[in-house]
Amino acid sequence: MVGEVWLNKFLEDSHILPRIKIENFLLVSLGLRPCSLMTLPAELPDANAIGSAIDEQVFPKLGGLRSEQDPKKKLRLIDALKKEMRIAYEENVKGSEQYKSHKFWIKQLELRSITMSVRPTVEELYIFRDNDIGKRLSQLMKDRERYRVEARASVKPGMDKARFVYPEEFRASWLKEVGKILGYPDCCVEAYSSDRGDGRNVEARASQQLKEAEERGAVDPFTYSIGYFFPCSPSCGEAQTKGASYRKGLVELLPSLGELYDEFVAKNMERVKHQPEIIEQYNARAESLL
Numbered sequence: 001m002v003g004e005v006w007l008n009k010f011l012e013d014s015h016i017l018p019r020i021k022i023e024n025f026l027l028v029s030l031g032l033r034p035c036s037l038m039t040l041p042a043e044l045p046d047a048n049a050i051g052s053a054i055d056e057q058v059f060p061k062l063g064g065l066r067s068e069q070d071p072k073k074k075l076r077l078i079d080a081l082k083k084e085m086r087i088a089y090e091e092n093v094k095g096s097e098q099y100k101s102h103k104f105w106i107k108q109l110e111l112r113s114i115t116m117s118v119r120p121t122v123e124e125l126y127i128f129r130d131n132d133i134g135k136r137l138s139q140l141m142k143d144r145e146r147y148r149v150e151a152r153a154s155v156k157p158g159m160d161k162a163r164f165v166y167p168e169e170f171r172a173s174w175l176k177e178v179g180k181i182l183g184y185p186d187c188c189v190e191a192y193s194s195d196r197g198d199g200r201n202v203e204a205r206a207s208q209q210l211k212e213a214e215e216r217g218a219v220d221p222f223t224y225s226i227g228y229f230f231p232c233s234p235s236c237g238e239a240q241t242k243g244a245s246y247r248k249g250l251v252e253l254l255p256s257l258g259e260l261y262d263e264f265v266a267k268n269m270e271r272v273k274h275q276p277e278i279i280e281q282y283n284a285r286a287e288s289l290l
């Protein structure tokens with residue numbers, strides 16, 4: 001583990017979101033979670049500015065694509081556009097001080113990482129400590145790639161778009177292994193994967209459960225131990241225990257981290273409650289940009 005001087009420097013670094021420092025770096029470094037996952041550039045402090053810079057770089061190239069009628073030329077233009085998006089991502093995300101800070105602290109805290117491209121301008125950053133997790137992650141990423149290739153080859157008209165864009169979300173064994181690696185309780189991972197498999201909306205289910213539970217009485221925010229984690233129920237004992245053990249580990253490292261963590265679990269819980277609206281707003285914005 002890192003010394004106190006370094007820990008203070010880490011906590012002062014404004015290039016990493018405070019929630020990410022705790023959930024994605026320190027909990028992994030403390031051995032309380034095997035691995036963490038963050039989305040780039042969405043979870044960088046300047047995500048909006050970086051996103052706009054990428055849009056500005058890519059937008060001028062969109063005009064020609066809309067007016068092109070020849071399908072072959074259109075495909076070539078799409079390929080060229082993807083390349084442009086990739087370049088814009090490299091320059092604005094990988095070239096940013098914020099990204100470099102993440103990489104610097106991964107090294108300083110003796111952690112490891114894997115980045116995986118999800119779309120031309122979106123990447124996932126997995127942070128972990130043990131080599132064994134790296135091997136399991138690499139296998140998962142290979143499997144995901146294979147599912148996507150297979151899904152693209154079997155697209156049928158009228159098929160639910162998510163099933164070929166994110167086919168891994170419908171593979172229970174894949175979801176369970178990811179859930180395990182991210183340190184989520186088995187019961188919650190089970191609920192998540194069976195919801196996805198049955199076409200139920202996980203975010204809507206979790207939000208509804210939380211609203212109903214709050215009407216019955218106070219909900220323990222520690223159930224929402226990690227951002228974007230959806231527990232099987234607001235009263236899941238496994239999830240509560242995880243949250244409480246994370247807090248304990250953080251307090252042992254530095255007492256002031258306890259209150260900070262309290263703030264994050266409360267925010268995580270609020271986010272789960274409003275996640276369906278957040279997704280709706282995001283989709284509306286994406287539509288308006290098309």
Ligand SMILES: [Zn+2]
Pocket residue numbers: 185186187188189231232233236237238239
């Ligand atoms: Zn659970």
